[in-house]
Amino acid sequence: MWMLKNRLKRHVETVVALTVILVLSSWSSVGADMTKTVTPRISLEEQYDDNIDLEPDNEESDWITLVSPGVLLELEDHDTRLSLDYEAGFSYYRDNPSRDSTRHLAEIALDQDVTSHTTLHISDRFSRSEDPIVEDEGMIEDIQTTRRTFYRNTGEASLSYAFGVEDELRLGYRNRYVDDRSSEDDDSEGNEAFLGLDKWFGPRFGVGITPFYNTNDFDQDDDFDQYGGGVTLNYRWRPDKRLYVRYDFLDHDFDDPATATERNDYQVHEETLGVDIALGPHTNLLLEGGYYLQDFENGDTNDGISYSTDFATRTRRATVTLRGSGGYGEDYYSDDDLGSTEYQEVGASADYQLLEDLSVFASGSYRWEDFYGADSEEDREDDLWRASMGFSFSAWRWFTFSVEGIHTERDSDDPDRDFKDNRAVFRITAAYPVRF
Numbered sequence: 001m002w003m004l005k006n007r008l009k010r011h012v013e014t015v016v017a018l019t020v021i022l023v024l025s026s027w028s029s030v031g032a033d034m035t036k037t038v039t040p041r042i043s044l045e046e047q048y049d050d051n052i053d054l055e056p057d058n059e060e061s062d063w064i065t066l067v068s069p070g071v072l073l074e075l076e077d078h079d080t081r082l083s084l085d086y087e088a089g090f091s092y093y094r095d096n097p098s099r100d101s102t103r104h105l106a107e108i109a110l111d112q113d114v115t116s117h118t119t120l121h122i123s124d125r126f127s128r129s130e131d132p133i134v135e136d137e138g139m140i141e142d143i144q145t146t147r148r149t150f151y152r153n154t155g156e157a158s159l160s161y162a163f164g165v166e167d168e169l170r171l172g173y174r175n176r177y178v179d180d181r182s183s184e185d186d187d188s189e190g191n192e193a194f195l196g197l198d199k200w201f202g203p204r205f206g207v208g209i210t211p212f213y214n215t216n217d218f219d220q221d222d223d224f225d226q227y228g229g230g231v232t233l234n235y236r237w238r239p240d241k242r243l244y245v246r247y248d249f250l251d252h253d254f255d256d257p258a259t260a261t262e263r264n265d266y267q268v269h270e271e272t273l274g275v276d277i278a279l280g281p282h283t284n285l286l287l288e289g290g291y292y293l294q295d296f297e298n299g300d301t302n303d304g305i306s307y308s309t310d311f312a313t314r315t316r317r318a319t320v321t322l323r324g325s326g327g328y329g330e331d332y333y334s335d336d337d338l339g340s341t342e343y344q345e346v347g348a349s350a351d352y353q354l355l356e357d358l359s360v361f362a363s364g365s366y367r368w369e370d371f372y373g374a375d376s377e378e379d380r381e382d383d384l385w386r387a388s389m390g391f392s393f394s395a396w397r398w399f400t401f402s403v404e405g406i407h408t409e410r411d412s413d414d415p416d417r418d419f420k421d422n423r424a425v426f427r428i429t430a431a432y433p434v435r436f
Helices: 003-028 257-263
Strands: 035-049 062-076 078-095 103-111 118-129 131-134 139-143 150-162 170-177 190-200 205-209 212-218 224-238 241-254 266-280 283-296 302-315 318-331 339-355 358-371 382-394 399-412 419-431
Touching: 062 103, 139 358, 139 382, 212 399, 266 302, 266 318, 302 339
Parallel strands: none
Antiparallel strands: 035 062, 035 419, 062 078, 078 103, 103 118, 118 150, 131 139, 150 170, 170 190, 190 205, 190 212, 205 224, 212 224, 224 241, 241 266, 266 283, 283 302, 302 318, 318 339, 339 358, 358 382, 382 399, 399 419
16 A cells, blocks of 8 residues: 555655746746736535435434535646646535545646647646545546545656648557545556547548557555557548447456466457437537447356437536446455456436526436446446536626535445435635636
């Protein structure tokens, strides 16, 4: 564990140092056409949670007060686009003051034009939180079994070279890290190198190639390596309508030969046919269907249908999105690390502007997942529901008040993983942008 913790410390120090250098260099080289915007903000949130530990029985409720000051820095000109966001969160539990904690969320995104054809991209997201339901952009990433502080970091750096109107070569690196600073859960780190090539042979035909290689280190579980990639053939009969066929390959290799015999190395092959079309100026539809085959080293196989659909439309007052997907998946870098999965998922979200300063929103999702791992003895099925709705009121341009109700429920083969959780969230946010 100490090795993973030292890696996290070095990684955070590198990100902080790089961020400081980028900010100072960008600020010192400001041209007349660079826009600089600083947006300080503060939010006060009161949350009622009727099951703070996500227990199947004997639920414990509490009121949680969260005070979150933050600041957003944005720099932009014709060569540089830099966004740096930091927010601290001080959480106070009314009935359980021993759970009081400090949260941190830091994000950086940089796109720097090195030459007229070459662009450097850097992004990183670091979080420290005790909330057992981990979300990113409204999607549940993980559900922890207890309310304990977790450190998470995801980062990416890439260099892209444009050698045509739509032709591009990308070379990059990704890092993912999870640490709870205890011996109860499995800390983990992943490092991935990837390559991307998009080449169009005229306006109608194109090809995409995406090879990758990653290594994955776990504090308690089995380390493994993965390599693979995909090849996509594209056909456009109109500029906004595309038909494509894709083949993806994944090779999963456990590091320990003895463990590999028990858990079985495997390969995954997947063929997909898809269409991506614009149904109007503000409406898009993506449909995919395919078949996957997982071939284990011991001779066992697992196969099934894969699919994906994404529909989004926007009017002057409303925005609606519908999505669905299913097929092969993997559960690593979570609280359980259960390995290979088969899943089905549907979701929808909508928001509607009732008045100029008042909008309502709602979302819902359902996910079924069969965690069969690389070993049938780890088999487990989960059903996960989530629904939310609320409203947001903006007074002036810098002050927002919102109310949201959230219901999350999981029904699992493992009775210790069952829970029902209801939250009521009242939030006041003040943010005032200052442009230099």
